[in-house]
Amino acid sequence: MAIRSTRWLAVAASLSLVVAACAGAASPAPQSEAPGTSAAPSPAPVASPEGPPTYATWEEVLAAASGTTVNWFMWGGSDVINENVDNDIGKPLKEQFNVTLNRVPINDTADAVNQVLNESAAGVKTGGSIDLIWINGENFRTLKEANLLYGPWAEDLPNAIYVPWGDGAIDFDFGTPVEGYESPWGHAQFVFEYDSAVVSEPPTTFEALQEWIHANPGQFTYPAIPDFIGSVFVRHLFYWAAGGPEPFLGAFDQAVFDQYAPKVWDYLNDIEPDLWREGTTYPQGPAMSDLLANKEVAFNMAYAPGNASLQISQGVYPESIRTFVMESGTLSNNNYVAIPFNAANPAGAMVLANLILSPELQLAMADPDRWGWEIPTDPATWPADAQQQLASFKRGVATLSAEELAAAALPEPRAEWVTKMEAGWIENVLEK
Amino acid sequence: MTHIGVVAIVLSVGLPLLALVIWSFAFRWTFPDLLPSEWGGSAWTYTFGPNSRVVEGLWNSLVIGLVVTALAIAVGLPAGRALGLSDFRGKTLVEWLLLMPIIVPPIVATMGIHITFIRLGLAGTYLGVSLVHLIPTIPYFVLIMASVFSNYGVELEETARTLGANRRQVFLRVMLPAIMPGIVVASMFTFLISWSQYVTTLLIGSGRIITLPLVLFPVISGGNQANAAAISLVFVAPAIIVLILSSRKLSQDSAIMGGFGRL
Numbered sequence: 135m136a137i138r139s140t141r142w143l144a145v146a147a148s149l150s151l152v153v154a155a156c157a158g159a160a161s162p163a164p165q166s167e168a169p170g171t172s173a174a175p176s177p178a179p180v181a182s183p184e185g186p187p188t189y190a191t192w193e194e195v196l197a198a199a200s201g202t203t204v205n206w207f208m209w210g211g212s213d214v215i216n217e218n219v220d221n222d223i224g225k226p227l228k229e230q231f232n233v234t235l236n237r238v239p240i241n242d243t244a245d246a247v248n249q250v251l252n253e254s255a256a257g258v259k260t261g262g263s264i265d266l267i268w269i270n271g272e273n274f275r276t277l278k279e280a281n282l283l284y285g286p287w288a289e290d291l292p293n294a295i296y297v298p299w300g301d302g303a304i305d306f307d308f309g310t311p312v313e314g315y316e317s318p319w320g321h322a323q324f325v326f327e328y329d330s331a332v333v334s335e336p337p338t339t340f341e342a343l344q345e346w347i348h349a350n351p352g353q354f355t356y357p358a359i360p361d362f363i364g365s366v367f368v369r370h371l372f373y374w375a376a377g378g379p380e381p382f383l384g385a386f387d388q389a390v391f392d393q394y395a396p397k398v399w400d401y402l403n404d405i406e407p408d409l410w411r412e413g414t415t416y417p418q419g420p421a422m423s424d425l426l427a428n429k430e431v432a433f434n435m436a437y438a439p440g441n442a443s444l445q446i447s448q449g450v451y452p453e454s455i456r457t458f459v460m461e462s463g464t465l466s467n468n469n470y471v472a473i474p475f476n477a478a479n480p481a482g483a484m485v486l487a488n489l490i491l492s493p494e495l496q497l498a499m500a501d502p503d504r505w506g507w508e509i510p511t512d513p514a515t516w517p518a519d520a521q522q523q524l525a526s527f528k529r530g531v532a533t534l535s536a537e538e539l540a541a542a543a544l545p546e547p548r549a550e551w552v553t554k555m556e557a558g559w560i561e562n563v564l565e566k
Numbered sequence: 567m568t569h570i571g572v573v574a575i576v577l578s579v580g581l582p583l584l585a586l587v588i589w590s591f592a593f594r595w596t597f598p599d600l601l602p603s604e605w606g607g608s609a610w611t612y613t614f615g616p617n618s619r620v621v622e623g624l625w626n627s628l629v630i631g632l633v634v635t636a637l638a639i640a641v642g643l644p645a646g647r648a649l650g651l652s653d654f655r656g657k658t659l660v661e662w663l664l665l666m667p668i669i670v671p672p673i674v675a676t677m678g679i680h681i682t683f684i685r686l687g688l689a690g691t692y693l694g695v696s697l698v699h700l701i702p703t704i705p706y707f708v709l710i711m712a713s714v715f716s717n718y719g720v721e722l723e724e725t726a727r728t729l730g731a732n733r734r735q736v737f738l739r740v741m742l743p744a745i746m747p748g749i750v751v752a753s754m755f756t757f758l759i760s761w762s763q764y765v766t767t768l769l770i771g772s773g774r775i776i777t778l779p780l781v782l783f784p785v786i787s788g789g790n791q792a793n794a795a796a797i798s799l800v801f802v803a804p805a806i807i808v809l810i811l812s813s814r815k816l817s818q819d820s821a822i823m824g825g826f827g828r829l
Contacts, residue, residue: 211788238773256684263772428597
């Protein structure tokens with residue numbers, strides 16, 4: 135009998151694991167996604183957060199942060215960014231503020247959002263595992279609307295004086311009011327990348343692009359939605375169809391959508407037969423770099439004006455790659471850092487968020503030989519020597535000038551438009 | 567015939583690895599060049615440098631994989647024996663339930679478990695991550711052991727008992743030698759499944775436990791092929807070592823392994 139009951143115990147133990155595994159079937163699961171960008175599903179309503187630590191002065195924040203560790207969840211796909219974050223942010227954070235950086239590399243920001251949603255569902259109101267998230271757009275909206283963010287704090291940082299708060303481009307993140315619940319870190323703008331060895335004169339209007347595609351079948355494509363870059367390309371076409379971004383900056387309006395959408399779908403269906411592989415398939419976002427590098431296609435797109443220069447210096451792209459933007463302008467946004475409502479170490483997170491706004495670090499980020507990023511702070515507010523240093527930087531070989539980019543910048547649409555445009559593409563282009 | 571088979575296996579395993587090795591030393595390698603036009607070791611410097619967290623991930627993956635394998639043996643061996651040797655009411659139901667974690671996507675299961683583990687204080691701990699790795703591994707372990715035990719002659723144990731062997735001797739000298747190849751195969755599966763877990767580790771580990779897949783997957787999505795190749799080679803190395811070691815162990819033919827063929 136003893137043997138028999140042990141057997142049953144073992145079977146029961148295995149089964150309990152199985153049952154536990156299936157118990158979570160009702161929980162939200164993330165959709166498939168582009169790296170670091172897709173949105174987590176909207177959460178069920180949750181109880182409002184309670185009892186996060188608050189600080190009256192910046193000195194109190196510094197004192198509370200000293201000796202702590204900050205768990206920063208961020209997309210970890212770029213070795214350059216990983217090294218820069220560890221060296222240029224992690225080291226001064228430790229040396230100047232005695233704060234240790236634990237950079238947690240994730241594949242998708244939605245993973246971090248799900249972590250916060252789950253902790254909230256489990257009633258973890260303090261001591262959460264995430265102190266800071268690299269975030270924007272849909273993911274920010276999800277957490278803010280669920281009341282799962284710590285704050286407001288961003289406009290109270292000492293270095294917030296360098297941030298152009300009050301400018302709509304900073305105050306709204308894909309149409310969601312920021313209201314001090316996240317602090318800017320980087321600026322991004324959408325550019326087309328092309329191989330100047332193949333394309334002598336890049337098409338800078340969508341009409342010219344359409345002609346070029348028909349004249350050069352198989353040489354152009356764009357990543358399939360839900361890829362982030364593919365989604366931006368479709369948004370860009372909506373701006374073209376409507377003659378500008380204005381109709382999409384307010385709340386979603388089906389009539390407005392129906393007015394412009396057919397022109398976009400017609401355009402995309404018209405070019406489809408002359409796309410890469412006759413448009414029978416669309417590549418994944420990261421694969422586009424390989425397609426361009428291997429001259430299978432002549433164009434790629436990036437939401438980072440310095441990406442092409444960086445890829446050339448990394449040996450991924452050939453030397454002949456250059457970038458351009460459409461004459462009618464190009465999409466731009468800022469990315470931010472936000473603190474979850476239950477962060478174990480909001481003080482350390484704020485010290486980090488403050489550090490990355492400092493002119494020293496923004497200079498490092500703007501340096502094409504180090505980060506090669508666009509920056510969200512206003513250099514006019516910096517000390518004179520920092521401004522001079524910025525002016526002395528040479529742009530990357532394939533990067534457009536700051537003036538050209540600034541002049542072309544268009545705001546992103548409100549987040550709910552993005553969802554509708556993506557769904558519309560799948561229905562009207564992919565499945566046609 | 568055997569020679570052709572060996573060559574086919576070596577080619578099919580070796581050629582993709584060779585491509586990875588070349589990629590890991592490539593600086594610029596574009597179509598239609600047969601070999602990289604520029605070479606460099608920066609991918610390996612990054613891989614074993616402090617910023618990639620590969621070494622830390624390697625150790626964590628190793629420790630967790632071994633703990634998971636030990637736990638799987640402790641739970642799966644008795645369960646496999648019960649399912650392989652005994653008939654009881656509801657056996658099909660039990661087998662079907664055991665398969666559930668393979669059928670249900672692990673992300674769905676883990677989301678639910680995550681909430682429970684946070685409440686129990688298991689999130690962000692090595693034990694928590696090891697326990698959650700049991701979910702996708704136990705079904706394989708138990709099913710392999712059940713099939714091994716269904717070919718196992720329990721009469722041998724009875725014979726040994728009538729010849730005066732005590733229970734411990736029967737276990738160590740009759741059962742264990744007979745099922746050892748099965749345990750090796752099942753442990754190998756378990757270790758490798760644990761080794762490749764991403765979503766479960768990310769959620770339950772809460773960013774505090776960094777394993778190799780957590781480091782590797784974002785790099786693959788990042789588009790730097792050389793780095794991805796170098797870290798991938800670190801990632802597949804244990805699998806190849808395990809394969810070589812276990813195939814040597816299993817090459818001594820064993821009747822009980824009839825269902826698996828020779829490795």
